[in-house]
Amino acid sequence: MSSIIYHSSIYNFLRFVNWHKTEKTVLDCGAGGQSPPLGLFYSLGYKTAGIDISDDMMNYAKQFEEQNNFDLNIIKADMREIPFEDESFGNVFSYNTIFHMNRKDIAKALSEMKRVLKKDGLMYVNFIYIDDNTGNNYGEEREPGEFWSTIEGEEVLHVGFREKEANELLDDMEILYEEKKEFSIKYPNGFESTQAYCEYVCKKI
Numbered sequence: 001m002s003s004i005i006y007h008s009s010i011y012n013f014l015r016f017v018n019w020h021k022t023e024k025t026v027l028d029c030g031a032g033g034q035s036p037p038l039g040l041f042y043s044l045g046y047k048t049a050g051i052d053i054s055d056d057m058m059n060y061a062k063q064f065e066e067q068n069n070f071d072l073n074i075i076k077a078d079m080r081e082i083p084f085e086d087e088s089f090g091n092v093f094s095y096n097t098i099f100h101m102n103r104k105d106i107a108k109a110l111s112e113m114k115r116v117l118k119k120d121g122l123m124y125v126n127f128i129y130i131d132d133n134t135g136n137n138y139g140e141e142r143e144p145g146e147f148w149s150t151i152e153g154e155e156v157l158h159v160g161f162r163e164k165e166a167n168e169l170l171d172d173m174e175i176l177y178e179e180k181k182e183f184s185i186k187y188p189n190g191f192e193s194t195q196a197y198c199e200y201v202c203k204k205i
Helices: 008-020 038-043 055-068 103-116 134-139 165-170
Strands: 023-030 046-052 074-078 089-094 117-129 140-142 146-151 154-161 173-184 192-204
Touching: 008 023, 008 038, 008 089, 008 117, 008 173, 008 192, 023 038, 023 103, 038 046, 046 055, 055 074, 089 103, 103 117, 117 165, 117 173, 146 165, 165 192
Parallel strands: 023 046, 023 089, 046 074, 089 117, 117 154
Antiparallel strands: 117 192, 140 146, 146 154, 173 192
């Protein structure tokens, strides 16, 4: 198996999972892509499941599974209607996904993530902030904080949150970790951006 590098946010969530000794089952909402975070959990013996609404992202994940001999159990589904029973997983997460839907659907998706999470289980989610200056490059602002742009021929939504706004959606959980991250990136093509987002690790109570 080739060396796989996952985002530091996933390792941080795993740290909390290990601390709290949750059941070794995990669901990723938005699980597709070229390096699915579920691969880390799978390699550590977790029973994994994932959902994604994008055929392209699922195809990337399938290639990843074949290259690494993983079976991550990723299916096509919508995180606003997660096709699993109540309290099915010890851990649930969504990385860089939930802000691609409007605020009403974000609330619905979070409700579904909480529903399938076991009592005392852990949930990770992140939100971009409205002061993330990449928002200026996300396209047309059709509703306050909701930016639409066209990426590879498809319309994509980015929703920016005000600071602490997301806490209102998580007030029925115990917030174990909350961190705003802001940093600047200069890309090889000369483009520079300052990114701002907040990460949460929460416990179902």
